[in-house]
Structure formats: structure tokens, C-alpha cells
Amino acid sequence: MSTDRITQNLTRRTGNSSRELLARLFFLTCALLSIITTVGIVLLLLNETSRFFSETAWIVGSTKETISMVDFFTKTTWRPGNGQFGVLAPLTGTLMVTIGSAVIALPLGVATALYLSEYASERARSVLKPALEILAGIPTVVYGFFAVIYITPLLEPIFHLQFFNIMSACIVVGIMIIPMVASVSEDAMSAVPDDLRQAGYGMGATKFDVSVGIVIPAAISGIFSSFILALSRAIGETMAVTVAAGNVANFRNPLNPFAYTGPNMPMTKAIVASLTGDFTGGGLAYRSAFAVGFTLFVVTLIMNVVSDLIAERYREEY
Structure with missing residues (x-):
């Protein structure tokens, strides 16, 4: 091999190595930024939450007190302006929406997802999949106004709803998270090998039997993961419930159907009210938003951890 060719090969390899190094550094920087941002948010919540529970403030009248964690997690009245910080009231609102x-x-x-995976033709799938993506891309505040303007007047004669109510918020958030459930579940069903389907058909099973008895059980880990992701989205939804659910935090039984006809304040709405209301920045009522936010973060984290454990437990390897 000539000296010129050797030199060209070395130059090419050096250039490729430099590009590979730059690419690795770029992707590493992106990963580190994601981690740093997450850690920063968690530290902010921890810092402000600890200050909320440690600082004293004028609560009611001339009484100077601190907020105990026991009272925060066991009281059922949420009135930050009056010094009443019982997170169970907005927590039940969040549970009701979820x-x-x-x-x-x-x-x-x-x-x-089952229709798109097992029954839909390619033409139908090409229309329905983009429609679901459009549904997922609508701003959430638009969903809130849709609930107030259309859903509540439609259901009011049937259920005697108040103008702001949890039922309308539940319906509109449910519509909002359908694309997430459908998309993730459809991906899980499509990943099921066709050999399993053909084996079912070979045993004389119908299309419905194969879909329900083979495809869904084989994709159950992915389907369950879509449930947790969608419910995490529902728990953290802010603008739709802010517009539709009302501005009063009431402790209600989430299993009582009649409780859904009236207003309630989920945790996300409580955070918005504390940060954008008439409360003094840095005060106890202001910092209560971070305590509620940290509680919401812990609830969502637990749901995601449980989802990963269950998905790992029931995941099928093909």
C-alpha cells in the first residue's frame, strides 16, 4: 500500500473518530441536562416544602403557629387564606378526576387499540391514527372550555349538575387521555407475534376469540403501562380541571357518584390558586403550593414505580 493511501486512511479514521467523539459528547450533554433538570425540580420542591413545615406564620387572628405534617396530611379543610392546610380535600378532588x-x-x-391492531384496514388505520394524534395535540385549556360550554349544559338536565363540577372535568380529561391509552396499547398489541394468532385460528378460534383471548393477554404488560401513563397524565392535568372543576376544595368520597355533580378543587388547581392568587410571594400560603406539588410528585412517582414493577412481572418475551 502506498504512503499516500495510508495517510488518507489515517486521516479518514481520525475524522470519523472526531465526529464520533462529538456525537457522544452531544448526547451525553443532553442526557445530563435532563438529569440536572429533574434533580433541580426535586430539590426545589424539597426545599420549599421543608420551609413550609418549618417556618411560623400568623395563621388565624393573633396566633403564630407552624404547620405540622400530621395536620397537613389528615385535615380535610383547604383554606390557605384562613390558615387551613388540609391536603385531603384537594387530594380527593384529584382522586375523583383520576x-x-x-x-x-x-x-x-x-x-x-384493539380495533386498530386487529380489525382496521390499512386505509382506516391511516385515517384514525392521525386523528388520535390531533386529539392529543389540542391545548388542554380548550378541553376545559369545551367541558364548560358543551358537556355541562348537555348533562345538566340529566344529573342536575352545578355550573362547575367534577363530572364534566372527568369526562373531558377522559377524552384527553384516550389517545395515550390507544397509542401505547396498540403498539403493544402489534408487537404480539402473528404465530400466536395463527395458532389460535388453527384451533378454530374466531377473530374475537383470538383478539380477546390471545392478543390482549400477550400484550397485557404494555396495556397496563398505558393505563399508568394515562392516569399519571390525568393526575397532573391542570388547565382543563382549572376551568371545569371549580374553585372550592371540598372533602368528598370519590366512590360516591353524587359527589361528582358539584365543584371540587384538585391538587393541580390548588397549586395554581396558591401561586396566582392574592397570597404574598414567599408566605405560608404561597409555599403551600410546593407542599401540594411535592405530594403530587410522590403520588405520581409511586404509580410509575408500581407500573414498572407490574410490567416487568408480566412482560412476555418472544
Whole structure:
């Protein structure tokens, strides 16, 4: 091999190595930025939450007190302006939105995914999949106004709803998270090998039997993961419930259907009210938003950890 060719090969390898190094550094920087941002948010929540529980303030009248964690997690009255910080009231509002939206989104999302995976033609899939993506891309505040303007007047004669109510918020959040359930579940069903389907057909099973008895059990870990992701989205939803659910935090039983006809304040709405209301920045009522936010973060984190454990437990390897 000539000297010129050797020199060209070395130059080419050096250039490739430099590009590979730059690419690795770029991707490493992106990963580190994500980690740093997450850690920064968690530290901010921890710092402000600890200050909320440690600082004293004028609570009611001339009484100077601190907020205990026991009172915060066991009291049922949420009135920051009056020094009443019982997180159970907005927590029940969040549970109501989560349960109500799950009743709507989970069965509809799985049914949609099953249709797209097993029944839809290529032409139908090419139309429905983009439609779901458009539904997922609508701003959440628009969903809130849709609930107030259309859903509440439609259901009011039937359920005697108040103008702001949890039921409308549940319906609109349920519609919002259907695309997430459908998309993730459809991906899980499409990943099931065709050999399993053909084996079912070979045993004389119908299309419905194969879909329900083979495809869904084989994709159950992915379907369950879509449930947790969608419910985490429902728990953290802010603008839709801010517009539709009301501005009063009431401690209600999430399992009582009649409780959904009236207003309630989920945790996200409580955070917005504390940060944008008439409370003094840096005061106790202001810092209560961070305590509620940290509680919401812990609840969502637990749900995601449980989801990963269950998905790992029931994951099928093909």
C-alpha cells in the first residue's frame, strides 16, 4: 500500500473518530441536562416544602403557629387564606378526576387499540391514527372550555349538575387521555407475534376469540403501562380541571357518584390558586403550593414505580 493511501486512511479514521467523539459528547450533554433538570425540580420542591413545615406564620387572628405534617396530611379543610392546610380535600378532588377519567378512557382506549391492531384496514388505520394524534395535540385549556360550554349544559338536565363540577372535568380529561391509552396499547398489541394468532385460528378460534383471548393477554404488560401513563397524565392535568372543576376544595368520597355533580378543587388547581392568587410571594400560603406539588410528585412517582414493577412481572418475551 502506498504512503499516500495510508495517510488518507489515517486521516479518514481520525475524522470519523472526531465526529464520533462529538456525537457522544452531544448526547451525553443532553442526557445530563435532563438529569440536572429533574434533580433541580426535586430539590426545589424539597426545599420549599421543608420551609413550609418549618417556618411560623400568623395563621388565624393573633396566633403564630407552624404547620405540622400530621395536620397537613389528615385535615380535610383547604383554606390557605384562613390558615387551613388540609391536603385531603384537594387530594380527593384529584382522586375523583383520576377515577372518573379512568372509567371513560381505559375501556375506550383499549377498544380503540384493539380495533386498530386487529380489525382496521390499512386505509382506516391511516385515517384514525392521525386523528388520535390531533386529539392529543389540542391545548388542554380548550378541553376545559369545551367541558364548560358543551358537556355541562348537555348533562345538566340529566344529573342536575352545578355550573362547575367534577363530572364534566372527568369526562373531558377522559377524552384527553384516550389517545395515550390507544397509542401505547396498540403498539403493544402489534408487537404480539402473528404465530400466536395463527395458532389460535388453527384451533378454530374466531377473530374475537383470538383478539380477546390471545392478543390482549400477550400484550397485557404494555396495556397496563398505558393505563399508568394515562392516569399519571390525568393526575397532573391542570388547565382543563382549572376551568371545569371549580374553585372550592371540598372533602368528598370519590366512590360516591353524587359527589361528582358539584365543584371540587384538585391538587393541580390548588397549586395554581396558591401561586396566582392574592397570597404574598414567599408566605405560608404561597409555599403551600410546593407542599401540594411535592405530594403530587410522590403520588405520581409511586404509580410509575408500581407500573414498572407490574410490567416487568408480566412482560412476555418472544
